[in-house]
Amino acid sequence: MKYLKHAVIFVSAVAILAGCAMQRKLESLRKGSSQALISIADENEMPELVADELSRDTLTITGEEGQEVLIMKAVKDDETGEMVATDVIKAAKVTARFRNLAERHGKVDLCFDVTVPSEMQDSKWQLRFRPEMWIMEDTVALDPVIITGKDYRKAQLKGYEHYRKFLESIITDSTLFINTSQLEVFLKRNLPQVFRLRTDSSYVSDEAFASMFGVTEKQAVKHYTSSHKINRNNRRIARKDKMFRKYVKAPIITEGLRLDTVITGDGDEFIYRYVQTINTRPRLRKVEITLSGEIFDQGTRLYTMPESDPLTFYISSLSTLADNREKYISKVVERNVAANTACYIDFKSGSWEIDTGIEDNVEEISRIQGNLANLISNKTFGLDSIIVTASCSPEGSYASNAVLSKKRSESVSRFFDRYIKRCKDSLRQKDGLVIDLEGIYKEDKAANDIRFISRNTPENWEMLDRLVASDTSISLSGKRRYMSLKEIRDPDIRENSFRAEKWYRYLREQLYPSLRTVRFDFYLHRIGMVKDTVHTTVLDTTYMNGLQAIRDRDYKKAVTLLRPYGDYNTAVAYCALDYNASALDILERLPRSGKTNYMLAIIYSRTGRVKEAVQCYMDACSSDRSFVSRGNLDPEISALIARYGLNRQDDY
Numbered sequence: 201m202k203y204l205k206h207a208v209i210f211v212s213a214v215a216i217l218a219g220c221a222m223q224r225k226l227e228s229l230r231k232g233s234s235q236a237l238i239s240i241a242d243e244n245e246m247p248e249l250v251a252d253e254l255s256r257d258t259l260t261i262t263g264e265e266g267q268e269v270l271i272m273k274a275v276k277d278d279e280t281g282e283m284v285a286t287d288v289i290k291a292a293k294v295t296a297r298f299r300n301l302a303e304r305h306g307k308v309d310l311c312f313d314v315t316v317p318s319e320m321q322d323s324k325w326q327l328r329f330r331p332e333m334w335i336m337e338d339t340v341a342l343d344p345v346i347i348t349g350k351d352y353r354k355a356q357l358k359g360y361e362h363y364r365k366f367l368e369s370i371i372t373d374s375t376l377f378i379n380t381s382q383l384e385v386f387l388k389r390n391l392p393q394v395f396r397l398r399t400d401s402s403y404v405s406d407e408a409f410a411s412m413f414g415v416t417e418k419q420a421v422k423h424y425t426s427s428h429k430i431n432r433n434n435r436r437i438a439r440k441d442k443m444f445r446k447y448v449k450a451p452i453i454t455e456g457l458r459l460d461t462v463i464t465g466d467g468d469e470f471i472y473r474y475v476q477t478i479n480t481r482p483r484l485r486k487v488e489i490t491l492s493g494e495i496f497d498q499g500t501r502l503y504t505m506p507e508s509d510p511l512t513f514y515i516s517s518l519s520t521l522a523d524n525r526e527k528y529i530s531k532v533v534e535r536n537v538a539a540n541t542a543c544y545i546d547f548k549s550g551s552w553e554i555d556t557g558i559e560d561n562v563e564e565i566s567r568i569q570g571n572l573a574n575l576i577s578n579k580t581f582g583l584d585s586i587i588v589t590a591s592c593s594p595e596g597s598y599a600s601n602a603v604l605s606k607k608r609s610e611s612v613s614r615f616f617d618r619y620i621k622r623c624k625d626s627l628r629q630k631d632g633l634v635i636d637l638e639g640i641y642k643e644d645k646a647a648n649d650i651r652f653i654s655r656n657t658p659e660n661w662e663m664l665d666r667l668v669a670s671d672t673s674i675s676l677s678g679k680r681r682y683m684s685l686k687e688i689r690d691p692d693i694r695e696n697s698f699r700a701e702k703w704y705r706y707l708r709e710q711l712y713p714s715l716r717t718v719r720f721d722f723y724l725h726r727i728g729m730v731k732d733t734v735h736t737t738v739l740d741t742t743y744m745n746g747l748q749a750i751r752d753r754d755y756k757k758a759v760t761l762l763r764p765y766g767d768y769n770t771a772v773a774y775c776a777l778d779y780n781a782s783a784l785d786i787l788e789r790l791p792r793s794g795k796t797n798y799m800l801a802i803i804y805s806r807t808g809r810v811k812e813a814v815q816c817y818m819d820a821c822s823s824d825r826s827f828v829s830r831g832n833l834d835p836e837i838s839a840l841i842a843r844y845g846l847n848r849q850d851d852y
Contacts, residue, residue, distance in 0.1 A: 241311040298512040316470040323349040329493040343458035362447040449499035516833030528737040552607035581724040591657035593712035594695040605656035613652035660715040794824035805836035
């Protein structure tokens with residue numbers, strides 16, 4: 201007993217000392233405002249250049265005036281002031297707060313390190329870090345990073361184990377609430393007939409059971425069911441959520457995390473490399489990342505880490521290198537234009553007057569009137585004349601159909617001429633009179649005379665040929681027979697020959713009505729245009745849509761639209777998709793300019809043609825100084841700048 205007392209005192213002392221040590225550790229964190237570090241990832245520092253037989257630390261290129269220029273990996277000597285070759289020693293840790301990133305395929309990878317110092321680690325703690333991304337007007341919470349101490353995780357698992365045991369104490373089998381042994385004794389003594397049924401597999405209904413023994417089966421079972429056990433079990437079920445919170449103070453989160461790792465707390469700093477891929481947007485220039493965090497001891501927050509200074513990623517896009525000039529195409533504009541349409545007006549047999557009482561005619565007449573109204577009120581085109589051509593189907597004699605179709609054409613012309621006069625009167629009333637400066641009345645376009653010219657096609661055999669050829673109800677043999685009879689020169693004999701064929705009824709009922717058409721040919725002129733033709737240029741909308749697709753970073757659409765043009769912007773779209781061979785094929789055929797040389801420098805760098813890449817970049821900078829700063833934004837060029845010490849003042 202004495203030894204047990206001493207052991208308890210010793211354990212208590214250890215616990216007090218451990219608690220004091222933790223408090224001192226927390227106090228030290230608070231005083232120092234300790235926090236995890238967020239920094240640029242080393243591997244994002246500089247891309248490796250593709251090596252070829254010309255890739256070396258010293259290059260000779262041609263200067264702007266044709267002179268040889270020596271380019272080498274070099275630094276300036278402090279004593280002599282001369283550039284001397286040197287080895288570059290990489291820093292042990294990247295401390296830059298910004299990075300230039302190039303967008304490719306419409307995406308950018310933001311790569312940064314989360315470094316947790318040893319003083320923030322403890323086996324009893326859980327560290328929860330929340331990176332946030334600031335992108336244009338939006339703030340986006342990125343997936344958190346959780347670092348869990350070994351003892352913290354043990355406590356979590358211990359809580360889950362306690363909760364599991366609690367769940368196991370909940371009874372799920374309702375038969376366990378019945379005192380089976382007492383029920384059997386009762387039945388054996390008082391209802392032996394019922395007791396014998398326990399080994400009888402035959403089914404007995406509850407009603408039959410009650411008639412036999414004066415008590416139902418449910419009543420007998422209920423009497424020997426423990427309501428106390430049921431109530432206690434129900435209370436446990438009702439307390440499930442409460443007991444979960446009691447035992448599991450810090451649940452293990454498995455979804456929506458970037459990392460949840462357990463550390464042993466051996467005193468070393470912990471580094472996690474975080475890569476976040478984003479889709480670029482038009483006008484996106486930079487993205488900022490900040491980091492905040494907290495320390496927890498199970499359900500208790502011990503420490504809130506101050507938000508870090510932001511890391512800034514500057515986004516460069518090849519879309520900014522596009523040539524934004526508008527592209528035009530030549531076009532010949534004719535003064536006189538024509539348009540046509542057809543309508544299907546039904547006439548009574550042998551009649552040529554339009555009957556508006558026929559149901560199908562109402563819709564057709566309304567459609568033509570709408571077309572005429574639009575042409576009359578059009579501000580671009582003036583309507584000069586309308587040719588109305590009526591045709592008939594082949595039944596009846598050709599001579600009678602010639603007369604009938606002529607009269608129908610004239611009837612339709614008169615009908616719609618009256619409509620146009622009403623339409624013009626309506627426009628005059630709407631617009632009022634037009635008086636010039638001398639007080640003379642001037643009639644506008646709507647008041648000009650519009651000539652109706654009536655023409656006719658007695659029988660529309662040409663359309664019938666097309667209808668028969670495309671019809672799916674007439675058999676192949678029937679079509680061959682039709683083609684044979686069609687060779688008869690006399691149209692009346694030809695049509696009479698059809699009557700003996702089994703397909704004639706179908707021809708007359710289904711195809712002939714489509715031949716009774718009235719065709720309208722509208723002849724117009726461009727208002728205010730005097731010459732018959734004018735050569736002009738119009739904006740090439742297809743090309744401009746492709747250019748807009750580059751601006752919107754939709755490079756696949758841009759390539760689809762711009763591929764036929766094969767120009768500089770097509771090469772930009774190819775390059776953005778890493779179709780380097782296609783881009784190079786175009787660029788090498790173009791006249792050299794600052795932009796062309798810069799794009800060539802990017803592709804040559806990608807494909808290992810380092811000397812040509814440096815030459816093209818230097819030429820681009822010579823013709824346009826803006827490429828000096830632009831070169832740091834594209835990794836292919838920034839690698840050249842770093843390797844060969846480019847952009848020194850004496851390079852230009």
